[in-house]
Amino acid sequence: MKPALHQFALYQLKDLPENRLIRFRPYETLQKQNIQVRCENYEQKYIGQMGESDTPASIRKRFDEHPPRTFGGHSISVSDVLVLNHQGEVTSYYVEKDGFVVIAGFIRTGSSSALISFDTTDFHIEGKEGSWLAYDSIRIDGREFFLMEHTVYGAEAANVVLDEQGKLIVDDVFHGFDETVKAQIKAYLSPPGNTLPPERKEKPPLENWQKAYENGEYLRSAEITEEQNYNMIDGRMNNLPPKPRKIGKRISVLDRLHLKQAEIAEKTGRAAPQMAAEEDLERRRK
Known part of the structure; x- marks a missing residue:
């Protein structure tokens, strides 16, 4: 069995003139100005291991009290992004003055063959009527999955989850990426009976x-x-x-x-x- 992966990374805005308008700004302000939080505007300042029970708040507190020696950025502040990887499930958090906001689409695979991205707005799903747009996304085990919402009915209709290639992974989703949906995605990634039996070591012939x-x-x-x-x-x-x-x-x-x-x-x-x-x-x- 592979050891569980618990890792986090801290991203801070690049020191560029075009980032002055978004540096240290609350997430609500960016939303009102239709400014998206994109990874290409940031640089990774630190990556390290974390405990299984660690949260964004506990990591922030630890950085404030005992910053790592190899950390070369400023103290964790508003507009920074913490990315937590719990056993392959990746979640991005926008740092606010008091708390955090979960943001979608910050970490992407960048595959040129992907049909779906966080900017997809008019996608047609086989067997489904109408068009769909990417409403949210999540990364699990290095794969990105998208919560799709109907462009006409919106919240009145059930959502669906697609992978990057547009394949339907979970149907009839009513509560976003809840634990049930995450479990279905993980089951899709690791179908039963897909593990190889342990190799039997034959004894060498004896004299x-x-x-x-x-x-x-x-x-x-x-x-x-x-x-x-x-x-x-x-x-x-x-x-x-x-x-x-x-x-x-x-x-x-x-x-x-x-x-x-x-x-x-x-x-x-x-x-x-x-x-x-x-x-x-x-x-x-x-």
């Missing part, structure tokens, strides 16, 4: 002697009883010679014993250690 150690203490002990030498312990109890070996001038007594045990085991279907244990148990009963 016979390694298999013997993997078999456990009991099987190793049984093999030690059956095999001729310790160097024959390989996980297979099949190393008996075809006939007793001759060591010097004498025939190996152990070979004769093991061959006899193997012969009896083959006839009875019981291994030599098992036979010995049963015989010992029988003697104790007597």
Whole structure:
């Protein structure tokens, strides 16, 4: 699972003559003058991590009390913009004297292939009557989605949510980008069953002697009883010679014993250690 992303960025107006009319102006004043808050008029002064419970107010307070050493702008003031990214959901806040105003369309993808932008005013949706305009927008997981309003019926009709390509993502929207709509967008971005199963790591092939150690203490002990030498312990109890070996001038007594045990085991279907244990148990009963 990927770690949750909690990040914020602070934007302040560029030091240009054309920005003098909007610098330190309340958002309501800009609205009355039909001035849009556009990212191209700003420059990013700081970007950093934030806590999951951080809000624009807590970030502003932290900057006022303990500004970061790498921060090169002025104190957070009216007309600044704070952009918060909570797990891929991006929201832009225009800084007011007391509080913040959520603004749409500040951060955009800038894709040249996008059909929808925040300036779209006469868009026709397949299966819908009339034309639609972009009323609000939101960025989730790097994708921008637009809340579309009917140009004739306005608030009297349900809104819809489209992606940048004009694809219908959420229909019958009545309360903007509320939690239900956000959940539907996230479900669209991460459909169920789209995750790959974890890769299975195949064990490397084992040598016979390694298999013997993997078999456990009991099987190793049984093999030690059956095999001729310790160097024959390989996980297979099949190393008996075809006939007793001759060591010097004498025939190996152990070979004769093991061959006899193997012969009896083959006839009875019981291994030599098992036979010995049963015989010992029988003697104790007597």
